[in-house]
Amino acid sequence: MERIGVALLGAGRMGQEHAKNLxxxxxxxxVVVADPILEYAKRAQVFAKxxxxxxxxxxxxxxxxxxxxxxxxxxxxxxxxxxxxxxxKRAIFCEKPIALDLQETEEAxxxxxxxxxxxxxxxxxxxxxxxSKAKELIEEGKLGNLExxxxxxxxxxxxxxxxxxxxxxxxxxxAIHDFDVARFLMGEVDEVVAWGNVLIDPKIGELEDVDTxxxxxxxxxxxxxxxxxxxxxxxxxxxxxxxxxxxxxIVLEDLPxxxxxxxxxxxxxxxxxxxxxxxxxxxxxxxxxxxxxxxxEGRKPSPGPKDALESLRVSLAAKRSFKEKRPVKLEEVI
Numbered sequence: 001m002e003r004i005g006v007a008l009l010g011a012g013r014m015g016q017e018h019a020k021n022l023x024x025x026x027x028x029x030x031v032v033v034a035d036p037i038l039e040y041a042k043r044a045q046v047f048a049k050x051x052x053x054x055x056x057x058x059x060x061x062x063x064x065x066x067x068x069x070x071x072x073x074x075x076x077x078x079x080x081x082x083x084x085x086x087x088x089k090r091a092i093f094c095e096k097p098i099a100l101d102l103q104e105t106e107e108a109x110x111x112x113x114x115x116x117x118x119x120x121x122x123x124x125x126x127x128x129x130x131x132s133k134a135k136e137l138i139e140e141g142k143l144g145n146l147e148x149x150x151x152x153x154x155x156x157x158x159x160x161x162x163x164x165x166x167x168x169x170x171x172x173x174x175a176i177h178d179f180d181v182a183r184f185l186m187g188e189v190d191e192v193v194a195w196g197n198v199l200i201d202p203k204i205g206e207l208e209d210v211d212t213x214x215x216x217x218x219x220x221x222x223x224x225x226x227x228x229x230x231x232x233x234x235x236x237x238x239x240x241x242x243x244x245x246x247x248x249x250i251v252l253e254d255l256p257x258x259x260x261x262x263x264x265x266x267x268x269x270x271x272x273x274x275x276x277x278x279x280x281x282x283x284x285x286x287x288x289x290x291x292x293x294x295x296x297e298g299r300k301p302s303p304g305p306k307d308a309l310e311s312l313r314v315s316l317a318a319k320r321s322f323k324e325k326r327p328v329k330l331e332e333v334i
Contacts, residue, residue, distance in 0.1 A: 007034060009061070010034075010071065019045075021285045079098055079107065082098060086112045097315075119305050129286075143246070143248055149185065151178040164207055170196065172319060178215075196212065199211060214226065237274055
C-alpha cells in the first residue's frame with residue numbers, strides 16, 4: 001500500500017493528540033513534525049513516528065514527499081498555512097477556525113477551491129458515534145419535521161488568559177462547535193440572538209469577552225434552537241444535545257466515563273469526563289481516518305470549506321448580537 005506523506009504543523013496539546021492518531025494509520029507516513037519550539041516538535045515526532053522534526057512549518061509544507069498537511073498551530077497562522085499548502089497542491093486538514101474574521105476565511109477558502117485541493121475543518125463532534133448516529137436517524141426521517149434544538153457545552157475551567165486574548169471570544173472559540181452541530185443536525189441558521197455575562201472571572205470581562213453565554217437560533221426551516229455555554233463546570237466537562245421533531249426526539253446525554261456507579265453509605269457517584277479531549281478521544285481519531293480515506297478514494301472530505309465558513313458566520317453573528325444587543329440575520333455578516 002502506498003502511504004501518504006504528511007507534515008504535521010503544531011506540536012502542542014492537540015498536535016500531540018493528532019500525532020498519536022496519525023501513527024496508527026497504515027496508509028500514512030509522517031514525514032515531518034514542525035513547531036517553532038523545536039523541543040515540542042521532537043516530542044510529537046516520537047508520538048507520530050515521524051522521520052524528522054523541524055522548527056520551520058513553512059519549509060515542512062514544501063517538503064517534496066509531503067502530500068497532506070495537518071494544521072494544529074495557533075489560529076492566527078491557520079489561513080497563511082492553508083494558502084501556502086493549497087498553492088503547493090497539498091491536501092489540508094485544519095483545526096477550527098480558519099481565521100477569526102470572515103474576510104480572511106473567505107480568502108483562504110477561495111484559494112483552496114481554486115486549487116481544487118481536499119480540505120477538512122476540524123469539527124470532531126460530527127465523527128463522534130453518537131452525533132453521527134443522530135444525523136443518520138434524522139436523515140432517515142425518524143423525527144419527521146424538526147422543530148426544536150438545544151445544545152449545552154460547559155468546560156471544567158476557563159483557559160489561560162493568554163489564550164483567551166487571541167481566541168476570538170466565547171462565541172468564536174467555544175460556541176462554534178455547538179453552532180456547527182446545530183447546522184450539521186438541523187440545517188442552516190437564519191437569525192441569532194445572543195446574551196452573555198461575566199460570572200466566573202472578572203479578568204475575562206477586561207478582555208471584552210464573557211464567560212457565560214446563551215444564543216437563540218432561528219433556522220431557515222423554521223425550527224428554533226438554544227445554545228448554552230459556560231467556561232466553568234466544577235464537576236467536569238458537561239455536554240448535551242437534544243433534537244425534537246414531530247415524531248419524537250433524540251437526546252445525546254453523556255453518561256459516566258465508565259459504566260459504573262459506586263454506592264456507599266454516603267451516597268453514590270460515578271467518574272466523569274474532565275475535558276473535551278478525553279470525551280472526544282475516539283472522534284479525533286475517526287475524523288483523521290475519514291480525512292485520509294476520502295483522499296485515498298478521491299472524494300471531498302467533510303466537513304469542508306463551506307462548513308468552516310458558515311459555522312464561523314453564525315459565531316460572528318452571535319458575537320455581533322451580544323455587542324449590539326439585537327437580533328442579527330446571518331445575511332448581515334459579510
